[in-house]
Amino acid sequence: MAILKSPGARIDAKLFSEALPSSPTAPKVPRVAAASFRRSAVADTVSGISLPSPAAAGVSSPTRVTIVPLAGLPIVGAALIFLVVAISANWLWALDFLHVAGGGLWTGIDLFVGLVIGPIIGRMSVPSRVEFSTRFMPKMVLIMPTLVILTLASGLQLARNLGNLAVPYPNHWWLVASFIVVGVMAVIALGLLEPANLAVLFELKKPQPNGALIAKLMRRFVYTAGITGVMQIATLVIMSRIATW
Amino acid sequence: MVSQSDAQPPQALPPIVQTAVGSMALVIAGGIYLAAYLPHQAPLPIPVVLISLGGVSLLAAAAMLTRLRDFAWTRFRLVSGWALVAYAVIAGMIEYVLLVDQTRGALLVLMTITLAIFALDIPIILGFSVARHQQAGSASRP
Numbered sequence: 001m002a003i004l005k006s007p008g009a010r011i012d013a014k015l016f017s018e019a020l021p022s023s024p025t026a027p028k029v030p031r032v033a034a035a036s037f038r039r040s041a042v043a044d045t046v047s048g049i050s051l052p053s054p055a056a057a058g059v060s061s062p063t064r065v066t067i068v069p070l071a072g073l074p075i076v077g078a079a080l081i082f083l084v085v086a087i088s089a090n091w092l093w094a095l096d097f098l099h100v101a102g103g104g105l106w107t108g109i110d111l112f113v114g115l116v117i118g119p120i121i122g123r124m125s126v127p128s129r130v131e132f133s134t135r136f137m138p139k140m141v142l143i144m145p146t147l148v149i150l151t152l153a154s155g156l157q158l159a160r161n162l163g164n165l166a167v168p169y170p171n172h173w174w175l176v177a178s179f180i181v182v183g184v185m186a187v188i189a190l191g192l193l194e195p196a197n198l199a200v201l202f203e204l205k206k207p208q209p210n211g212a213l214i215a216k217l218m219r220r221f222v223y224t225a226g227i228t229g230v231m232q233i234a235t236l237v238i239m240s241r242i243a244t245w
Numbered sequence: 246m247v248s249q250s251d252a253q254p255p256q257a258l259p260p261i262v263q264t265a266v267g268s269m270a271l272v273i274a275g276g277i278y279l280a281a282y283l284p285h286q287a288p289l290p291i292p293v294v295l296i297s298l299g300g301v302s303l304l305a306a307a308a309m310l311t312r313l314r315d316f317a318w319t320r321f322r323l324v325s326g327w328a329l330v331a332y333a334v335i336a337g338m339i340e341y342v343l344l345v346d347q348t349r350g351a352l353l354v355l356m357t358i359t360l361a362i363f364a365l366d367i368p369i370i371l372g373f374s375v376a377r378h379q380q381a382g383s384a385s386r387p
Contacts, residue, residue, distance in 0.1 A: 068327070080338065087345055149335050153342055160346055165283045176281045183273045190367055191266035195374030198324065202375050213378055 066134075067201050072142045083150055087157050095161065098154035103239070106147040107232055114229060137201060152182070164242065171245060178238045185231045193224040259309040261373050268302035269366040271295050272359045279355065286352050296355060299362050306369055317379035325372025329364070336364040 086094035124132065159165050165175065196217040203209045203217075275295035279287045343356055 080334070083338065084341065087342055145331070145335070149338060153338050157342055157346070160284065172281075176277075179277045179280050183277050186273055187266065187270045191262070191269060191370060195262070195371055198371055199375050199378055202320070202324075203378060210378070 066138045067198070067205075068141055069138050072139070076142055076146045079146055079150060083153055086154065090157075090161060092158075092161060095154045095158040098150050099158050102147050102151035102154065106144070106151055107236065109143070109147075110229070110232055114225070134201075134204060137197065141197075164245075167245065174238055174241050178235065178242070181231050181234050181238065185228055188224050188227055188231075192220055193228065196220045196224075258313070258377055261306050261309050262370055264302050264306040264309065265366045265369045265373075268299045268306065268362060269370075271299035271302060272362045272366075275299065276356070276359050279352065279359075289351060289355065292355055296359055296362070300358070303362050303366055303369075306366075310369065310373065315381045317376040317381050320379040321372040321376035323372075324375045325368035328368040328371045332364040332367050336360040 082094070083098060085091075086098060159175070167175070200214055200217050203214055272295065275292040278292045278295065281287065340357060340360055343353060348356065
């Protein structure tokens, strides 16, 4: 059920809507369209422009785009080991910590990036946006799946220990609802959002990225990110309800 | 620089991603059905049907994949290989939780099959989604 989020999605749609037309031969993107945060407008704008090489945009060579930052793997490994120990030893405090901290960071990062970081990036210079995206997105590839597995695994174990799973209906429906929400998010994120995320990163590594392809993938980003955002709010409501039984 | 007009039209490819996503949705639905009855055991016929259909869909996606000729297999192996490692770890973590919680019998078998299908679906989805946009190098089959 991991990799349910891609907080960079909202960023990328806005990023490329203004970042691409630095080529002298490329048609200009209307500023009003690029500045608008309407998702369909952004996606349509992106589809009609050409993509300059990253070098032309003033950023480093595309071959320097990292897909998975290897330096972060030991941290991920340590977190997973801690999770295994917490589950095997049934440390209630550790399970509680992992579930609350992991879930808080998961939800918080997603909403913060979408609502705060995104608009800031929208006002940055073109090279800065491209460079930020190529450095930011790979880190999300490691951070979000780790947070998701920490949250879900510790949450299931915590629920068993606290007896929440044995709560009779109608309250049990809240648990079922949380399972359904996570399931829908998993299908959307793993089946649509994350593949597009990876495809964009690999496209950026090419010497001559395909602007039309990136535009198409950005459009998918935008729509799926919106759906998972709604799911996030539903998760917050359900978890608050369960926590106050 | 490649403009939109310069972009190569995408070659027609079989619905591998759609099939694999359908497989994933089916096994997740089966898993949700099983989890909804926890800590008691759910009636098994419905999840068995869902998970079986998910397995058939996975096989169909794999079969379509192996029939591809002009495809970026090197890139596919790179992405799907690492994704398989990552999701094997994740599936292993969930399996471990099930074992620690004394899940046994038919329920454990079903959950294990579910996790296996889940862990195989995602590498296909990710690898194919990336490789389909890459230039086919050696057309060697996997």
